[in-house]
Amino acid sequence: MINAEPTGETRRQGIGGDDDVVRVRQLVRAAAVATKLSLVDQTKLVTAASELARNTLIHGGGGYAEVIPVTNGRRNGILIVFVDDGPGIVDLDLAFTDGYTTAGGLGLGLSGARRLMDEFRVETTPGEGTTVSAVKWER
Amino acid sequence: METNTALRLAAVLADRQDAVVEAWSDAVRETLRGRLTRAELDRQLADLYTLLRTLLESGSSSLGRPDAADLRSMLSDLSHARARQGFSVSETAISVFALKAAFYRAAGDDDHVSKADFAAFSLFIDDLGLHTVETYVAARDSIITEQSQQLMELSTPVVKLWDGVVAVPLIGTLDSARSQIVMERLLQALVDTGSPYAILDITGVPAVDTQVAQHILKTVVAAQLMGAQCIISGIRPQIAQTIVSLGIEFGEIVTKANLSDALQYALRSLGTDIGKRAPRGAVI
Numbered sequence: 001m002i003n004a005e006p007t008g009e010t011r012r013q014g015i016g017g018d019d020d021v022v023r024v025r026q027l028v029r030a031a032a033v034a035t036k037l038s039l040v041d042q043t044k045l046v047t048a049a050s051e052l053a054r055n056t057l058i059h060g061g062g063g064y065a066e067v068i069p070v071t072n073g074r075r076n077g078i079l080i081v082f083v084d085d086g087p088g089i090v091d092l093d094l095a096f097t098d099g100y101t102t103a104g105g106l107g108l109g110l111s112g113a114r115r116l117m118d119e120f121r122v123e124t125t126p127g128e129g130t131t132v133s134a135v136k137w138e139r
Numbered sequence: 140m141e142t143n144t145a146l147r148l149a150a151v152l153a154d155r156q157d158a159v160v161e162a163w164s165d166a167v168r169e170t171l172r173g174r175l176t177r178a179e180l181d182r183q184l185a186d187l188y189t190l191l192r193t194l195l196e197s198g199s200s201s202l203g204r205p206d207a208a209d210l211r212s213m214l215s216d217l218s219h220a221r222a223r224q225g226f227s228v229s230e231t232a233i234s235v236f237a238l239k240a241a242f243y244r245a246a247g248d249d250d251h252v253s254k255a256d257f258a259a260f261s262l263f264i265d266d267l268g269l270h271t272v273e274t275y276v277a278a279r280d281s282i283i284t285e286q287s288q289q290l291m292e293l294s295t296p297v298v299k300l301w302d303g304v305v306a307v308p309l310i311g312t313l314d315s316a317r318s319q320i321v322m323e324r325l326l327q328a329l330v331d332t333g334s335p336y337a338i339l340d341i342t343g344v345p346a347v348d349t350q351v352a353q354h355i356l357k358t359v360v361a362a363q364l365m366g367a368q369c370i371i372s373g374i375r376p377q378i379a380q381t382i383v384s385l386g387i388e389f390g391e392i393v394t395k396a397n398l399s400d401a402l403q404y405a406l407r408s409l410g411t412d413i414g415k416r417a418p419r420g421a422v423i
Contacts, residue, residue: 022312043380043381044377053348098386112387116381
Protein backbone atom coordinates (compact mmCIF):
# COMPACT_ATOMS: atom_id res chain seq x y z
CA MET A 1 0.00 0.00 0.00
CA ILE A 2 1.01 3.55 -0.62
CA ASN A 3 1.01 5.50 2.63
CA ALA A 4 -0.75 8.69 1.62
CA GLU A 5 -3.56 10.69 3.25
CA PRO A 6 -5.63 12.98 1.02
CA THR A 7 -5.26 16.70 1.86
CA GLY A 8 -7.51 18.09 -0.82
CA GLU A 9 -10.21 17.49 -3.33
CA THR A 10 -10.04 14.53 -5.73
CA ARG A 11 -10.25 15.68 -9.35
CA ARG A 12 -11.43 13.12 -11.87
CA GLN A 13 -11.02 13.11 -15.65
CA GLY A 14 -12.50 10.50 -17.98
CA ILE A 15 -10.12 9.09 -20.61
CA GLY A 16 -11.84 8.29 -23.89
CA GLY A 17 -9.69 9.95 -26.53
CA ASP A 18 -6.40 11.73 -27.30
CA ASP A 19 -7.90 15.04 -26.16
CA ASP A 20 -8.47 13.57 -22.71
CA VAL A 21 -4.76 12.74 -22.37
CA VAL A 22 -4.09 16.45 -22.81
CA ARG A 23 -6.77 17.25 -20.21
CA VAL A 24 -5.21 14.82 -17.72
CA ARG A 25 -1.84 16.52 -18.24
CA GLN A 26 -3.37 19.94 -17.60
CA LEU A 27 -5.17 18.71 -14.49
CA VAL A 28 -2.00 17.12 -13.10
CA ARG A 29 0.10 20.19 -13.91
CA ALA A 30 -2.38 22.47 -12.10
CA ALA A 31 -2.32 20.17 -9.03
CA ALA A 32 1.49 20.03 -9.07
CA VAL A 33 1.75 23.82 -9.23
CA ALA A 34 -0.76 24.14 -6.35
CA THR A 35 1.32 21.68 -4.24
CA LYS A 36 4.44 23.71 -5.11
CA LEU A 37 6.44 20.83 -6.61
CA SER A 38 9.72 21.95 -8.19
CA LEU A 39 9.80 22.52 -11.94
CA VAL A 40 11.71 19.28 -12.50
CA ASP A 41 9.26 17.28 -10.38
CA GLN A 42 6.30 18.93 -12.08
CA THR A 43 7.67 17.95 -15.48
CA LYS A 44 8.39 14.39 -14.34
CA LEU A 45 4.92 14.02 -12.83
CA VAL A 46 3.18 15.45 -15.89
CA THR A 47 5.20 13.23 -18.22
CA ALA A 48 4.45 10.10 -16.18
CA ALA A 49 0.73 11.04 -16.12
CA SER A 50 0.86 11.43 -19.88
CA GLU A 51 2.35 7.93 -20.31
CA LEU A 52 -0.12 6.32 -17.93
CA ALA A 53 -3.12 8.11 -19.42
CA ARG A 54 -2.10 6.93 -22.87
CA ASN A 55 -1.74 3.38 -21.54
CA THR A 56 -5.25 3.60 -20.08
CA LEU A 57 -6.51 4.77 -23.46
CA ILE A 58 -4.60 2.41 -25.76
CA HIS A 59 -4.27 -0.78 -23.70
CA GLY A 60 -7.19 -0.37 -21.29
CA GLY A 61 -9.63 0.83 -23.94
CA GLY A 62 -10.39 3.97 -21.92
CA GLY A 63 -11.15 4.62 -18.28
CA TYR A 64 -10.54 7.51 -15.92
CA ALA A 65 -7.83 9.30 -13.98
CA GLU A 66 -7.94 10.75 -10.48
CA VAL A 67 -5.59 13.43 -9.21
CA ILE A 68 -5.37 13.81 -5.42
CA PRO A 69 -3.16 16.08 -3.29
CA VAL A 70 -1.79 13.88 -0.46
CA THR A 71 0.59 13.86 2.50
CA ASN A 72 2.52 11.10 4.28
CA GLY A 73 2.85 13.17 7.45
CA ARG A 74 6.24 14.58 6.51
CA ARG A 75 5.93 15.57 2.90
CA ASN A 76 3.20 16.67 0.53
CA GLY A 77 2.75 15.12 -2.86
CA ILE A 78 0.39 14.28 -5.69
CA LEU A 79 -1.26 10.89 -6.05
CA ILE A 80 -2.40 9.95 -9.54
CA VAL A 81 -4.64 6.94 -10.10
CA PHE A 82 -5.50 5.45 -13.50
CA VAL A 83 -8.34 2.97 -13.72
CA ASP A 84 -9.55 0.94 -16.68
CA ASP A 85 -11.64 -2.19 -17.10
CA GLY A 86 -9.68 -3.46 -20.09
CA PRO A 87 -7.97 -6.81 -20.66
CA GLY A 88 -5.49 -6.41 -17.75
CA ILE A 89 -1.78 -7.19 -17.88
CA VAL A 90 -0.96 -10.91 -18.05
CA ASP A 91 2.80 -10.70 -17.54
CA LEU A 92 3.66 -7.68 -15.39
CA ASP A 93 7.43 -8.33 -15.49
CA LEU A 94 7.36 -8.36 -19.27
CA ALA A 95 5.26 -5.17 -19.32
CA PHE A 96 7.92 -3.47 -17.19
CA THR A 97 10.74 -4.50 -19.53
CA ASP A 98 12.32 -1.52 -21.29
CA GLY A 99 11.63 -1.67 -24.98
CA TYR A 100 8.81 -4.22 -24.78
CA THR A 101 5.82 -2.87 -26.68
CA THR A 102 2.56 -4.22 -28.02
CA ALA A 103 1.36 -0.94 -29.50
CA GLY A 104 4.29 0.09 -31.72
CA GLY A 105 5.63 2.68 -29.26
CA LEU A 106 9.08 2.93 -27.75
CA GLY A 107 8.16 0.44 -25.01
CA LEU A 108 9.24 2.83 -22.29
CA GLY A 109 5.91 4.21 -21.07
CA LEU A 110 5.18 1.99 -18.06
CA SER A 111 8.77 1.41 -16.98
CA GLY A 112 9.67 5.05 -17.62
CA ALA A 113 6.68 6.26 -15.61
CA ARG A 114 7.81 4.09 -12.69
CA ARG A 115 11.25 5.70 -12.81
CA LEU A 116 9.74 9.18 -12.97
CA MET A 117 7.53 8.65 -9.88
CA ASP A 118 8.51 8.08 -6.23
CA GLU A 119 5.94 5.38 -5.50
CA PHE A 120 4.34 3.12 -8.02
CA ARG A 121 1.79 0.35 -7.73
CA VAL A 122 -0.03 -1.73 -10.34
CA GLU A 123 -3.06 -3.85 -9.53
CA THR A 124 -4.22 -5.91 -12.47
CA THR A 125 -6.48 -8.88 -13.06
CA PRO A 126 -6.43 -10.43 -16.52
CA GLY A 127 -9.83 -9.89 -18.11
CA GLU A 128 -10.99 -7.42 -15.49
CA GLY A 129 -8.84 -4.36 -15.72
CA THR A 130 -5.88 -2.45 -14.37
CA THR A 131 -5.42 0.23 -11.72
CA VAL A 132 -2.14 2.11 -11.56
CA SER A 133 -1.47 4.35 -8.53
CA ALA A 134 1.62 6.52 -8.27
CA VAL A 135 2.87 9.35 -6.06
CA LYS A 136 5.36 12.15 -6.58
CA TRP A 137 6.54 13.68 -3.29
CA GLU A 138 7.93 17.19 -2.92
CA ARG A 139 11.63 17.28 -2.19
CA MET B 140 -51.34 23.21 -31.84
CA GLU B 141 -54.86 23.03 -33.22
CA THR B 142 -55.71 25.04 -36.31
CA ASN B 143 -58.27 27.17 -34.48
CA THR B 144 -55.82 28.02 -31.72
CA ALA B 145 -53.17 28.96 -34.26
CA LEU B 146 -55.57 31.20 -36.15
CA ARG B 147 -56.79 32.85 -32.94
CA LEU B 148 -53.22 33.52 -31.81
CA ALA B 149 -52.32 34.85 -35.26
CA ALA B 150 -55.22 37.28 -35.13
CA VAL B 151 -54.20 38.58 -31.71
CA LEU B 152 -50.52 38.82 -32.78
CA ALA B 153 -51.59 40.91 -35.77
CA ASP B 154 -53.89 43.03 -33.63
CA ARG B 155 -51.32 43.82 -30.95
CA GLN B 156 -48.23 43.70 -33.14
CA ASP B 157 -46.75 47.07 -32.16
CA ALA B 158 -47.22 46.61 -28.41
CA VAL B 159 -45.85 43.03 -28.38
CA VAL B 160 -42.81 43.84 -30.52
CA GLU B 161 -42.00 46.84 -28.36
CA ALA B 162 -42.22 44.84 -25.12
CA TRP B 163 -40.17 42.04 -26.72
CA SER B 164 -37.51 44.43 -27.96
CA ASP B 165 -37.27 46.08 -24.54
CA ALA B 166 -36.77 42.73 -22.80
CA VAL B 167 -34.11 41.54 -25.27
CA ARG B 168 -32.24 44.84 -25.29
CA GLU B 169 -31.58 44.53 -21.56
CA THR B 170 -29.55 41.36 -22.19
CA LEU B 171 -27.56 42.71 -25.15
CA ARG B 172 -25.61 45.35 -23.24
CA GLY B 173 -25.27 47.58 -26.28
CA ARG B 174 -23.74 45.00 -28.62
CA LEU B 175 -26.51 45.58 -31.16
CA THR B 176 -28.06 48.95 -32.03
CA ARG B 177 -31.69 49.48 -31.25
CA ALA B 178 -32.57 49.88 -34.94
CA GLU B 179 -30.86 46.56 -35.82
CA LEU B 180 -32.58 44.69 -33.03
CA ASP B 181 -36.00 46.19 -33.78
CA ARG B 182 -35.66 45.20 -37.43
CA GLN B 183 -34.54 41.63 -36.57
CA LEU B 184 -37.37 41.09 -34.11
CA ALA B 185 -40.01 42.66 -36.37
CA ASP B 186 -38.93 40.35 -39.24
CA LEU B 187 -39.00 37.35 -36.92
CA TYR B 188 -42.40 38.38 -35.59
CA THR B 189 -43.86 38.67 -39.08
CA LEU B 190 -42.59 35.24 -40.12
CA LEU B 191 -43.90 33.69 -36.92
CA ARG B 192 -47.31 35.31 -37.38
CA THR B 193 -47.44 34.19 -41.02
CA LEU B 194 -46.78 30.62 -39.94
CA LEU B 195 -49.61 30.73 -37.39
CA GLU B 196 -51.92 32.28 -39.98
CA SER B 197 -51.42 29.17 -42.09
CA GLY B 198 -53.05 27.31 -39.21
CA SER B 199 -49.94 25.43 -38.12
CA SER B 200 -47.22 25.83 -35.53
CA SER B 201 -44.95 23.02 -36.66
CA LEU B 202 -41.39 24.14 -37.43
CA GLY B 203 -40.82 21.03 -39.53
CA ARG B 204 -43.35 22.03 -42.22
CA PRO B 205 -42.16 23.40 -45.57
CA ASP B 206 -43.96 26.73 -45.04
CA ALA B 207 -41.91 27.24 -41.87
CA ALA B 208 -38.66 27.22 -43.89
CA ASP B 209 -38.34 31.02 -43.86
CA LEU B 210 -38.78 31.15 -40.10
CA ARG B 211 -36.26 28.35 -39.59
CA SER B 212 -33.61 29.98 -41.72
CA MET B 213 -34.19 33.35 -40.06
CA LEU B 214 -33.69 31.75 -36.62
CA SER B 215 -30.56 29.96 -37.87
CA ASP B 216 -29.13 33.19 -39.31
CA LEU B 217 -29.83 34.95 -36.04
CA SER B 218 -28.12 32.35 -33.87
CA HIS B 219 -25.16 32.03 -36.29
CA ALA B 220 -24.69 35.78 -36.13
CA ARG B 221 -24.95 35.78 -32.33
CA ALA B 222 -22.45 32.92 -32.02
CA ARG B 223 -19.93 34.79 -34.23
CA GLN B 224 -20.45 37.98 -32.22
CA GLY B 225 -19.55 36.12 -29.03
CA PHE B 226 -22.98 36.00 -27.39
CA SER B 227 -23.45 33.24 -24.84
CA VAL B 228 -25.99 30.50 -25.46
CA SER B 229 -28.45 31.86 -22.89
CA GLU B 230 -28.12 35.38 -24.24
CA THR B 231 -29.00 33.99 -27.66
CA ALA B 232 -31.90 31.86 -26.43
CA ILE B 233 -33.38 34.71 -24.40
CA SER B 234 -33.91 36.66 -27.63
CA VAL B 235 -36.56 34.08 -28.50
CA PHE B 236 -37.88 33.15 -25.06
CA ALA B 237 -38.48 36.79 -24.10
CA LEU B 238 -41.38 36.80 -26.57
CA LYS B 239 -43.47 34.75 -24.12
CA ALA B 240 -43.45 37.40 -21.40
CA ALA B 241 -43.81 40.19 -23.93
CA PHE B 242 -46.85 38.51 -25.45
CA TYR B 243 -48.44 37.98 -22.05
CA ARG B 244 -47.76 41.55 -21.01
CA ALA B 245 -49.10 43.11 -24.20
CA ALA B 246 -51.97 40.72 -24.93
CA GLY B 247 -52.79 39.21 -21.53
CA ASP B 248 -55.97 41.25 -21.22
CA ASP B 249 -57.31 40.08 -24.59
CA ASP B 250 -60.59 38.22 -24.18
CA HIS B 251 -59.99 36.19 -27.34
CA VAL B 252 -57.02 34.34 -25.82
CA SER B 253 -57.63 31.60 -23.26
CA LYS B 254 -55.14 30.11 -20.79
CA ALA B 255 -54.91 27.07 -23.03
CA ASP B 256 -53.99 29.38 -25.92
CA PHE B 257 -51.18 30.91 -23.86
CA ALA B 258 -49.94 27.44 -22.96
CA ALA B 259 -49.96 26.43 -26.64
CA PHE B 260 -48.15 29.63 -27.57
CA SER B 261 -45.58 28.94 -24.88
CA LEU B 262 -44.89 25.46 -26.29
CA PHE B 263 -44.54 26.95 -29.75
CA ILE B 264 -41.96 29.46 -28.51
CA ASP B 265 -40.11 26.61 -26.73
CA ASP B 266 -39.76 24.89 -30.12
CA LEU B 267 -38.36 28.05 -31.66
CA GLY B 268 -35.98 28.48 -28.72
CA LEU B 269 -34.70 24.91 -28.98
CA HIS B 270 -34.10 25.32 -32.69
CA THR B 271 -32.14 28.50 -31.94
CA VAL B 272 -30.00 26.77 -29.32
CA GLU B 273 -29.29 23.82 -31.59
CA THR B 274 -28.12 26.00 -34.45
CA TYR B 275 -26.13 28.12 -32.01
CA VAL B 276 -24.27 25.05 -30.77
CA ALA B 277 -23.68 23.83 -34.33
CA ALA B 278 -22.31 27.27 -35.24
CA ARG B 279 -19.99 27.25 -32.21
CA ASP B 280 -18.74 23.77 -33.08
CA SER B 281 -17.87 24.81 -36.59
CA ILE B 282 -16.04 27.88 -35.25
CA ILE B 283 -14.01 25.67 -32.91
CA THR B 284 -13.13 23.23 -35.69
CA GLU B 285 -12.03 26.09 -37.94
CA GLN B 286 -9.91 27.57 -35.21
CA SER B 287 -8.16 24.33 -34.31
CA GLN B 288 -7.33 23.78 -37.98
CA GLN B 289 -5.97 27.31 -38.26
CA LEU B 290 -3.97 26.80 -35.11
CA MET B 291 -2.53 23.55 -36.43
CA GLU B 292 -1.35 25.28 -39.62
CA LEU B 293 -0.13 28.39 -37.84
CA SER B 294 1.76 26.57 -35.15
CA THR B 295 4.02 24.58 -37.45
CA PRO B 296 6.00 27.04 -39.54
CA VAL B 297 9.26 26.04 -41.18
CA VAL B 298 11.63 29.01 -41.29
CA LYS B 299 14.88 29.44 -43.14
CA LEU B 300 17.50 30.68 -40.68
CA TRP B 301 20.48 30.81 -42.99
CA ASP B 302 21.53 29.60 -46.37
CA GLY B 303 21.46 25.85 -45.80
CA VAL B 304 19.74 25.87 -42.41
CA VAL B 305 15.97 25.54 -41.85
CA ALA B 306 14.29 25.44 -38.44
CA VAL B 307 10.94 24.30 -37.04
CA PRO B 308 10.01 25.97 -33.76
CA LEU B 309 7.59 23.51 -32.16
CA ILE B 310 5.08 25.00 -29.74
CA GLY B 311 2.46 23.16 -27.69
CA THR B 312 1.37 19.55 -27.68
CA LEU B 313 2.93 17.39 -30.37
CA ASP B 314 0.31 14.80 -31.22
CA SER B 315 0.25 12.43 -34.17
CA ALA B 316 -1.68 14.79 -36.44
CA ARG B 317 0.64 17.71 -35.80
CA SER B 318 3.84 15.74 -36.03
CA GLN B 319 2.68 14.45 -39.42
CA ILE B 320 2.26 18.05 -40.62
CA VAL B 321 5.61 19.03 -39.15
CA MET B 322 7.35 16.14 -40.91
CA GLU B 323 5.72 16.86 -44.27
CA ARG B 324 6.53 20.56 -44.13
CA LEU B 325 10.06 20.02 -42.97
CA LEU B 326 10.85 17.47 -45.69
CA GLN B 327 9.30 19.76 -48.32
CA ALA B 328 11.33 22.71 -47.02
CA LEU B 329 14.51 20.60 -47.21
CA VAL B 330 13.78 19.90 -50.88
CA ASP B 331 12.75 23.48 -51.70
CA THR B 332 15.75 25.13 -50.06
CA GLY B 333 18.29 22.37 -50.60
CA SER B 334 19.35 22.74 -46.98
CA PRO B 335 21.70 20.18 -45.47
CA TYR B 336 20.75 21.20 -41.88
CA ALA B 337 17.41 21.22 -40.08
CA ILE B 338 16.86 22.39 -36.50
CA LEU B 339 13.88 21.12 -34.48
CA ASP B 340 13.40 23.53 -31.62
CA ILE B 341 11.30 22.12 -28.75
CA THR B 342 11.53 25.10 -26.37
CA GLY B 343 7.75 25.51 -26.61
CA VAL B 344 6.88 21.85 -26.01
CA PRO B 345 5.73 21.60 -22.37
CA ALA B 346 6.46 17.89 -21.85
CA VAL B 347 8.38 15.32 -23.84
CA ASP B 348 6.85 11.89 -23.27
CA THR B 349 7.60 8.73 -25.21
CA GLN B 350 5.05 9.55 -27.90
CA VAL B 351 6.47 13.03 -28.53
CA ALA B 352 9.99 11.54 -28.54
CA GLN B 353 8.95 8.91 -31.03
CA HIS B 354 7.46 11.56 -33.33
CA ILE B 355 10.65 13.62 -33.11
CA LEU B 356 12.84 10.56 -33.78
CA LYS B 357 10.78 9.61 -36.84
CA THR B 358 11.06 13.14 -38.23
CA VAL B 359 14.81 13.12 -37.67
CA VAL B 360 15.24 9.75 -39.40
CA ALA B 361 13.11 10.89 -42.35
CA ALA B 362 15.25 14.01 -42.72
CA GLN B 363 18.41 11.90 -42.53
CA LEU B 364 17.11 9.65 -45.29
CA MET B 365 16.93 12.75 -47.45
CA GLY B 366 20.54 13.53 -46.69
CA ALA B 367 19.95 16.29 -44.16
CA GLN B 368 21.24 16.41 -40.61
CA CYS B 369 18.80 17.25 -37.82
CA ILE B 370 19.70 19.11 -34.66
CA ILE B 371 17.29 19.16 -31.73
CA SER B 372 17.45 22.33 -29.70
CA GLY B 373 15.58 23.87 -26.79
CA ILE B 374 16.07 21.02 -24.34
CA ARG B 375 15.50 22.64 -20.97
CA PRO B 376 17.00 21.17 -17.76
CA GLN B 377 13.72 19.64 -16.53
CA ILE B 378 13.08 18.08 -19.96
CA ALA B 379 16.61 16.64 -20.04
CA GLN B 380 16.14 15.02 -16.61
CA THR B 381 12.76 13.64 -17.59
CA ILE B 382 14.10 12.17 -20.82
CA VAL B 383 16.90 10.45 -18.89
CA SER B 384 14.47 8.99 -16.33
CA LEU B 385 12.12 7.81 -19.03
CA GLY B 386 15.02 6.03 -20.70
CA ILE B 387 14.68 7.64 -24.13
CA GLU B 388 17.88 7.57 -26.15
CA PHE B 389 18.52 10.12 -28.85
CA GLY B 390 21.63 8.20 -29.94
CA GLU B 391 23.75 9.97 -32.53
CA ILE B 392 21.38 12.92 -32.89
CA VAL B 393 22.96 16.24 -32.07
CA THR B 394 21.08 18.06 -29.31
CA LYS B 395 21.64 21.59 -28.03
CA ALA B 396 20.28 23.59 -25.11
CA ASN B 397 19.08 26.48 -27.24
CA LEU B 398 18.44 27.55 -30.80
CA SER B 399 21.45 29.84 -30.96
CA ASP B 400 23.85 26.99 -30.11
CA ALA B 401 22.18 24.82 -32.71
CA LEU B 402 22.54 27.52 -35.37
CA GLN B 403 26.15 28.05 -34.45
CA TYR B 404 26.79 24.30 -34.74
CA ALA B 405 25.13 24.18 -38.15
CA LEU B 406 27.05 27.20 -39.43
CA ARG B 407 30.37 25.78 -38.22
CA SER B 408 29.63 22.49 -39.92
CA LEU B 409 28.79 24.41 -43.11
CA GLY B 410 32.10 26.22 -42.84
CA THR B 411 30.41 29.60 -42.52
CA ASP B 412 32.50 31.89 -40.41
CA ILE B 413 30.84 34.56 -38.35
CA GLY B 414 33.17 36.64 -36.27
CA LYS B 415 32.47 39.69 -34.21
CA ARG B 416 32.88 42.90 -36.17
CA ALA B 417 36.15 44.56 -35.38
CA PRO B 418 35.74 47.71 -33.30
CA ARG B 419 35.81 50.92 -35.34
CA GLY B 420 39.26 52.36 -35.73
CA ALA B 421 41.01 49.22 -34.58
CA VAL B 422 44.24 48.39 -36.28
CA ILE B 423 44.06 44.92 -37.70
